[in-house]
Amino acid sequence: MKRAITFALLGSCCLAVPTLAQQSDATDGLGSVSSENSFGRDRNIGVLERRRPDYTPEPIQLGVLELMPRMAIGAGYDDNLYAQENDRIGDAYLRIRPRVSLVRPSPTLKLSLDGELDLLRYASRASENATQYSVNAGALYTISKSDTLNLTLRNGRYSQERVSPDSPTQASRPVRFTLSGGTATYTHVFNRLRVRGVVDVENRNYSDSVTPLDDPIDQDFRDHTTYTGTAVGEYALSPSIALFVAGSLNKRDYRERIGPVPARDSKGFELAGGASFELGRKARGALRLGYFQQDYRPVEFEDVSGLLVRGEIAYFLTPLVTITGTVDRGIKETGVNGATGYLATNMTLRADYELLRNLIISAGGELEKRDFNNIDRKDDRWTWRGSASYLVSKRMALRFDLQRRTQASWGATAGREFTDNRVSVGLTFSGL
Template sequence: MRRAASLALLGSCAFAAPVLAQQSDATDGLGSVESENPFGRDRNVSVLERRRPAYTPEPIRIGTIELMPRLAIGAGYDDNLYAQPDDRIGDAYLRIRPRISLVRPSPNLKLSLDGELDLLRYAGRTSENATQYAVNAGARYTISKSDTLDLSLRNGRYSQERVSPDSPDQATRPIRFTLSEGTATYTHVFNRLRVRGVLNVESRDYADSVTPGGAAIDQDFRDHTTYTGTAIGEYALSPSIALFVAGSLNRRDYRERIGPVPARDSSGFELAGGASFELGRKARGALRLGYLRQDYKPAEFEDVSGFLVRGELAYFLTPLVTITGTIDRGIRETGVNGATGYLATNMTLRADYELLRNLILSMGGELEKRDFNNIDRRDDRWTWRASGSYLMSKRMALRLDLQRRTQSSWGATPGRRFADDRISVGVTFSGL
């Protein structure tokens, strides 16, 4: 289950949308299990959700519009820039990320618009420089006390990480792609029952790269549009627990291919049931179990099916320590030659400690297991992170971030084995 954390701390520490910052970095934000819930489960507040009025940025108010400017500047060092098993090449980098957000608050129609630019510049390896951007727009229309309609649009240009399994080994520059997405969500709440319908359309367009010898590396075969429809019904047995059922259908349309490899068009579904809950004053979370399947149109491609599990749990060890765990298993698209996709299982565990009112320490780990379809390959990727965020004032925050990422791969066509370490420091200026 995907959650969007709405955190006061996020505005102070950083402002990056996840897709803009896949690598851990001192200009990133920090996530958490949200406490906002229609059934009022808010007896506990996590370390990252806790309000800090003395350190929360204040927007500039222009009539009914709230304007929030932010600027994050960071510098760091990556000791294995190309994610190679041997002959590691490192480089220092500078990252500048301005963002501006506009919000028109209203009880009936709330409007929002924000844009972010992400400039990544390396000291020596200028081929790895990236200029990314993202523009997001949203609207929440409160039709009645029981009915709401949420609309969101996104468009952005991104650079794929070298550590990604989809990144070609011989490419002289990272793969760039554009992403456009639109989502509509209708929610109806009646007494103890909440039902939601979600329609989502996402389109990705990948740019080609070249080898050191000048040969083209085709990436057009990855261009596709995904259509997804989801329905969720949730019933509260009590203020502390609710049961739900969820189902979704998707269609993934690739561009027509000319040549021996056909387009990887497919359709699939997910069916699941589960519960969201609050366990006294110590824990809050959700768990979804079910079945997923993806059927590929070309006969030479194998279909994928398996057990679905998605869950998250926030454990409030003390008022100053929150431990958060997540698990997510689903089918992902890939750019690896010969594979139609992979079954990914992600597990994370993180601890956040409020050492001081304005000093938050975090550390955690993530294991991502990939089982590729149509080829014999399995990957295990471990990521370890530690960070510290020091809120100096409403307008300024400092952050230190450490990350270690390793990957192992097995099978007849294994991927790369590598280890990559990164350290970065950053400062964020927000609001007035």
């Protein structure tokens, strides 16, 4: 129920830009600040988690199935569509996102299927139009009180944002790519101890683009499949604190290449330990520290290793104000020519204010630092966001968003520097 409310609040928050799929991480949920966790930490509820029965969409009952249709319609303006330092070009756009979710609730075998079509159309710059889709399926099998098996499959087609450092600046249209993958998670609980094993496979296939003169821009070098295996152990010292350890192995297979630059095949691992905690009624959070290493098969590519950090804390300033901060440091893949990846350090801070029962005001900022491997380049990306979500009824929600993003880059192979501002409004219809 809480997730349905959160989706209603955030249903149109992505109307400004195309949705981009992110690389999955089997340990993302470790020590989540959400009140929905195994240790019953629900003495305080975040603004976005709070139950709002009068505004929660209701699914359509089809026998034993629950059907939840959604339609998000939005319009906005981007004042720097091509993310350029000079000669900025802006354009207005319309975005339509129909979505259907089908669920078979069951205490032993819950099945789910959802699909979304994402249509983005610009007023003047038709080359930037995007037609995206995603399809996801899942099965949660409760074997016993102690054992569960969760299977998920995903497939989608996406368009890369122009503001992404991986987007070729000379391309006449955005780079498109398809993503497909699956995850299997087995969980066993021994009283206070919970152990979890996760296997994940993900494939990304990028389409070539062209220059304004129709010269091809090769993107095949980015095609790859990532295999990840993870083991996690969590022990609850008390309802307020739990310790966990996690280890993962990954293998990244890139498409074989003919030419001077070899495929960026690599193997790596992560080892980490940490704690999740609740500090009375004022705060809930988690911290994970560890070590990561990624070794590349071609000898001309430099291996990467370092300190792994992930932390998240929610501070309940008042029952109506939740402040959330996160930090994340690890190695990521990239589409920048010559680079084998980059060390990413992300820090975010967001405040959510329940001005009215059905009106949520949010504001926040994000700093992303990228230190590219194998080339001399560093990027600093700042993003500032403000939004207002107004729940009109169970069926309807309104959304208003502002976003400002800047990028600074330096080094012998520095990237673009730009400022981009976006504004959007959206309307979401859900359920009956």
